[in-house]
Amino acid sequence: MTxxxxxxxxxxxxxxxxxxxxxxxxxxQVDIHYSDGSVQADIFLEAQLDEEERQGLFSQLxxxxxxxxxxxxxxxxxxxxxxIGQEVDSINYPAGSEEVGEN
Numbered sequence: 001m002t003x004x005x006x007x008x009x010x011x012x013x014x015x016x017x018x019x020x021x022x023x024x025x026x027x028x029q030v031d032i033h034y035s036d037g038s039v040q041a042d043i044f045l046e047a048q049l050d051e052e053e054r055q056g057l058f059s060q061l062x063x064x065x066x067x068x069x070x071x072x073x074x075x076x077x078x079x080x081x082x083x084i085g086q087e088v089d090s091i092n093y094p095a096g097s098e099e100v101g102e103n
Contacts, residue, residue, distance in 0.1 A: 002053050004060055006030075016065065020045075020057070030061060037076040039066050045084045054082065 005021040014034050020027045020043075028045040041061060049057065058080055066078060 002056055039078045041080045043082045046086055
């Protein structure tokens with residue numbers, strides 16, 4: 001089974017964002033949101049994973065990340081939604097030192 005490398009980009013009190021890697025290849029990103037007794041994970045894949053790989057990723061997310069925040073016996077549900085696509089752009093908005101509204 002593939003073991004994925006999960007690299008955290010951001011963490012707040014109720015959410016986390018991780019990049020998903022397989023070796024030196026970026027496979028996508030997962031945004032995880034925690035709320036009382038439930039967890040919502042949105043996975044954005046840049047490549048197809050077969051069913052076994054997806055199940056392995058779900059299990060690894062649960063074991064390595066989600067359970068450390070909210071163990072399975074303390075949560076009602078862990079909902080995972082998977083999207084497949086490609087990154088089109090990544091910008092820091094507004095760009096540079098210009099103020100919004102300046103002419």
